[in-house]
Amino acid sequence: MRGLSKAAMAQVEARFNVLAASADLGSLAEELFAIAGLFDREHGLRRNMSDPARPAELKAEILRSLLNGKVSDTAIEVAVAAVEAKWSRAGDLPDALERLGVTAAAAEAESFGEIDDLEDELFRFGRILAAYPELRRALSDPNIPGDRKRALLTELLEGKVTRAALRLITQLVVHPRGRSLESALDEYGWIVARLKERLVGVVRSAVPLTEEQKQRLAAWLRATYGREVHLNVEVDPKVLGGFSVQIGDHFIDTTIAGRIEDVRRRLAG
Structure with missing residues (x-):
């Protein structure tokens, strides 16, 4: 785009x-x-x-x-x-x-902890299509109804791949949207790989963040970490004001509660 x-x-x-x-x-x-x-x-x-x-x-x-x-x-x-x-x-x-x-x-x-499997399964399905041209022709044939293709994929793949892989492969086979199966698999694989590489941040704020605030925070975190950061926002009145962000083992705390706790620790020391 x-x-x-x-x-x-x-x-x-x-x-x-x-x-x-x-x-x-x-x-x-x-x-x-x-x-x-x-x-x-x-x-x-x-x-x-x-x-x-x-x-x-x-x-x-x-x-x-x-x-x-x-x-x-x-x-x-x-x-x-x-x-x-x-x-x-x-x-x-x-x-x-x-x-x-x-x-x-x-x-x-x-x-479900299956994203590595999903990426691999989409790749391997592309290799299967290359190895079995008759299967590829059947799945690409516009004269074969989508229900028959769906049933064939269920028979071939159900229980052998993740639910997400079966869902995505079925979608691109039944609704290719003018693409070859290979190009659709490549496109889906790119989206999965992009998601796999992002970070997840848990944001805690005293009040809900506006869309503009979320986008500005996401842009700042993207610039800081050099990767996309998906934000899960939780409203927590205990933070009093400001917000905190946790990304893996990294913790960024701008909350009033956090500053109060920091002062307490300093006084205790």
């Missing part, structure tokens, strides 16, 4: 990170894939929802009414964040939702 779309993707990802923190990630992945598919099929809807001249509030209202009761509130709000953003081209809107679906599936694998 370039230009407006690159900035829009960063904006929507930041919103996604907040919304997905307490979500069922596997279900969220499936729902975002479904919404991306809706925009792929309904060209008029995609044009209207990605039109930068249309008021963001109107687009959000239309999308909420369309999706309400069909997917989770989290999926709706992620999709709303996407349609409120400004994209360079209409096709970048479903592309962004698909990418976030892959991110949700990878985050689910990460939560």
Whole structure:
């Protein structure tokens, strides 16, 4: 993505990170894939929802009414964040939702300690396709219904790969979106690798942080650590004021409670 779309993707990802923190990630992945598919099929809807001249509030209202009761509130709000953003081209809107679906599936694998397995399984499936051209032809054949492809993948892979790998491989086979299986696997593998390389920071603040504050904090941490930092924000009145951030063994404390405790330690010493 370039230009407006690159900035829009960063904006929507930041919103996604907040919304997905307490979500069922596997279900969220499936729902975002479904919404991306809706925009792929309904060209008029995609044009209207990605039109930068249309008021963001109107687009959000239309999308909420369309999706309400069909997917989770989290999926709706992620999709709303996407349609409120400004994209360079209409096709970048479903592309962004698909990418976030892959991110949700990878985050689910990460939560189970399976992200290394997921990365390896996507790579190995690409090698399987290269070694068995008949399988590749069958999975790429547009005349074979998606349900049959889904059943074949379940028979081949269920119980042998992680849930996230089966979910992602099924998605790219049943909904290739104009790509070859190899290029789709490479794209999904890149998203998984990117997630794997990020850091996770736990932020504790006396009051909820605004979106602008979260983005500024994330930018500062990215500059400090040289890597993307995913923020999980917890509201904790005991910190009194300011905030603390824990990233692995590193602890950054700007809270009033922390300063009081530091003074106490100094006096005790």
